[in-house]
Amino acid sequence: xxxxxxxxxxxxxxxxxxxxxxxxxxxxxxxxxxxxxxxxxxxxxxxxxxxxxxxxxxxxxxxxxxxxxxxxxxxxxxxxxxxxxxxxxxxxxxxxxxxxxxxxxxxxxxxxxxxxxxxxxxxxxxxxxxxxxxxxxxxxx
Amino acid sequence: xxxxxxxxxxxxxxxxxxxxxxxxxxxxxxxxxxxxxxxxxxxxxxxxxxxxxxxxxxxxxxxxxxxxxxxxxxxxxxxxxxxxxxxxxxxxxxxxxxxxxxxxxxxxxxxxxxxxxxxxxxxxxxxxxxxxxxxxxxxxx
DNA sequence: GAATTAATTTAGAATAATTCTTGCTATTGC
DNA sequence: GCAATAGCAAGAATTATTCTAAATTAATTC
Ligand SMILES: [Mn+2]
Ligand SMILES: [Mn+2]
Ligand SMILES: [Zn+2]
Ligand SMILES: [Zn+2]
Numbered sequence: 403x404x405x406x407x408x409x410x411x412x413x414x415x416x417x418x419x420x421x422x423x424x425x426x427x428x429x430x431x432x433x434x435x436x437x438x439x440x441x442x443x444x445x446x447x448x449x450x451x452x453x454x455x456x457x458x459x460x461x462x463x464x465x466x467x468x469x470x471x472x473x474x475x476x477x478x479x480x481x482x483x484x485x486x487x488x489x490x491x492x493x494x495x496x497x498x499x500x501x502x503x504x505x506x507x508x509x510x511x512x513x514x515x516x517x518x519x520x521x522x523x524x525x526x527x528x529x530x531x532x533x534x535x536x537x538x539x540x541x542x543x
Numbered sequence: 544x545x546x547x548x549x550x551x552x553x554x555x556x557x558x559x560x561x562x563x564x565x566x567x568x569x570x571x572x573x574x575x576x577x578x579x580x581x582x583x584x585x586x587x588x589x590x591x592x593x594x595x596x597x598x599x600x601x602x603x604x605x606x607x608x609x610x611x612x613x614x615x616x617x618x619x620x621x622x623x624x625x626x627x628x629x630x631x632x633x634x635x636x637x638x639x640x641x642x643x644x645x646x647x648x649x650x651x652x653x654x655x656x657x658x659x660x661x662x663x664x665x666x667x668x669x670x671x672x673x674x675x676x677x678x679x680x681x682x683x684x
Numbered sequence: 685g686a687a688t689t690a691a692t693t694t695a696g697a698a699t700a701a702t703t704c705t706t707g708c709t710a711t712t713g714c
Numbered sequence: 715g716c717a718a719t720a721g722c723a724a725g726a727a728t729t730a731t732t733c734t735a736a737a738t739t740a741a742t743t744c
Contacts, residue, residue, distance in 0.1 A: 425692070425740090444730085459694045464731070480624060483702080485730060498668055507665050515661040521675070522651040526682040527639055534662070535674040541667040566710095566721065585701085600723045605702065624731080626701065 422473040430454050431466040432475060432490070441479055441487040441497070441506040479506070481535055496534030509536065563614040571595050572607040573616060573631070582620055582628040582638070582647040620647070622676055637675030650677065 422428065434450045435442070442450070448463045467488055470476035479487040481499050487506065489497075496509040511517070517532060563569065575591045576583070583591070589604045608629055611617035620628040622640050628647065630638075637650040652658070658673060 423691085423740095427693075457694085459696095461695075461732085462693055465693080468732095478623075480621065482619075482621060483627065483730095486624065496662060498665060498670075500668075501671070507668075509665070510663040512661055512663055517661055517675075520653055520656040520658055520661055521637060521677075522653055523677075524639060524648050524650070524681060526684045527641075527648075527677075528679045528682060529639075529677050530642070530679040531677065533674075533676040533678075534658075535676075536662075536664075536668075536670050536672065537674075538669045538671040540665060541669060543667045564711095564720085568722075598723080600725095602703085602724075603722055606722080609703095624701095 422469055422475070427451075427455060427458055427462050428466045428469065430458075431463060432470055435470075435476055435488055435490040439490065439508075441489050443485040443487055445485070447488065479535075481506070481537070494532070496536065498536040498538065498540075500540040501537060502539050505540075507540075509534070563610055563616070568592075568596060568599055568603050569607045569610065571599075572604060573611055576611075576617055576629055576631040580631065580649075582630050584626040584628055586626070588629065620676075622647070622678070635673070637677065639677045639679065639681075641681040642678060643680050646681075648681075650675070 424432075430451050431447055434447055438450075444460070444463055444467055447467065448458070448460050451458055451463060467476065467478075471478045471488075474492070475490070477489045477491070479489050479497055481487070481497070489508070491508055494511055496511075498507045498509050499505075500507065517534075518529070523529070565573075571592050572588055575588055579591075585601070585604055585608055588608065589599070589601050592599055592604060608617065608619075612619045612629075615633070616631070618630045618632070620630050620638055622628070622638070630649070632649055635652055637652075639648045639650050640646075641648065658675075659670070664670070
C-alpha cells in the first residue's frame with residue numbers, strides 16, 4: 403500500500419460544501435447566489451449563469467439549486483405560489499417582501515430572543531424548521 | 544316609492560361575509576372549511592363538497608376559495624411548493640406541520656407578545672401580513 | 685493512461701396545480 | 715317579463731418544476 407500522501411485521491415468534501423462535489427456548474431450557481439443576494443428565482447440564476455457558462459441548461463440550474471438546498475448551503479424561499487427564490491444566508495432569518503418594489507429583505511432575529519416564546523406550540527412539538535415571511539411596504543425614512 | 548320594508552332587495556352583504564354574495568357553491572365551500580378545520584387542499588374541498596353538490600366543478604371550487612380568500616373569510620396556507628391549503632381561522636396564527644402524520648396545526652400567538660419584538664425589521668417597514676410556518680415532529684407526551 | 689464505471693449535464697417531454705376561456709344558466713334590477 | 719349582470723361548468727391553457735434518456739465528463743480500476 404502506497405503512503406496516503408502519494409495516492410491520487412479526490413478532493414475531500416469539506417464541511418463547508420456539505421459533502422457536495424463542487425462541479426463547475428454547481429460552483430457558478432452557488433457563486434451567483436452569493437454575489438447578488440437578491441433572492442433570485444431559478445430563471446434569474448439561469449440567465450446570470452449563462453454569462454460564464456453559456457451552454458448550461460435550465461434543468462441543470464434546477465438540479466444545482468436542489469442539491470445546494472439539500473446540502474444546506476442555500477435556502478429555498480417561497481412567497482405565496484410564486485417561483486421559489488434562493489438565499490445563501492444560512493443564519494436563522496426571515497424574509498420581508500416589499501410590495502412597493504418587489505424586493506425581498508432578510509430579517510434577522512433579535513439576539514437573545516426565541517420565537518417559541520411568542521408562540522403557543524402544540525404539546526410535544528419539536529421544531530425542525532422555521533419559516534417567517536412578512537409582506538408590506540418599506541417607507542422612506 | 545314603496546316603503547323600504549316591502550321592496551324586494553337582495554340580502555345585504557354582511558360584515559361577516561366581506562361583501563361577497565353567498566351563492567350555494569360558495570356557502571358549501573365555506574361551510575366545509577369550517578366543519579373540518581384540517582387545512583384541506585382545493586381537491587380535498589372538491590371531494591367533500593360533492594356530497595352536497597355533486598355537479599360542482601373543480602374550477603368553481605378554486606373560484607370560491609379565491610373569492611373567500613380575497614374577501615378575508617379564509618386564509619390560504621402554503622407549505623413549500625405543495626398544494627395550497629385553506630383555513631377559516633381568522634385569528635392571527637401560524638401553522639405547524641407535523642412531518643410524522645402530515646397534519647397541520649394552528650399555532651396561536653401568546654397574548655401580550657409581539658412578533659416584531661423578536662425581529663429586526665428593516666427601517667420603515669410597515670407589515671401588512673405575517674406568515675409563520677413551522678415544521679417538525681409532534682411527540683406523544 | 686486506456687478501459688471501465690459512475691456521476692453529471694443536457695434537451696426536451698411530462699407533470700400537476702392553478703388559471704383562463706367560453707358557452708350556458710341563474711339572478712338581479714327594472 | 716326582460717335586458718343586464720354575475721356565476722358556473724367543462725375543458726383548454728399556462729407555468730413552474732420534475733422526469734427521462736442520451737450524451738458528456740469525471741473518477742476508478744487495471
Ligand atoms: Mn428576480
Ligand atoms: Mn388533505
Ligand atoms: Zn434570505
Ligand atoms: Zn390555520
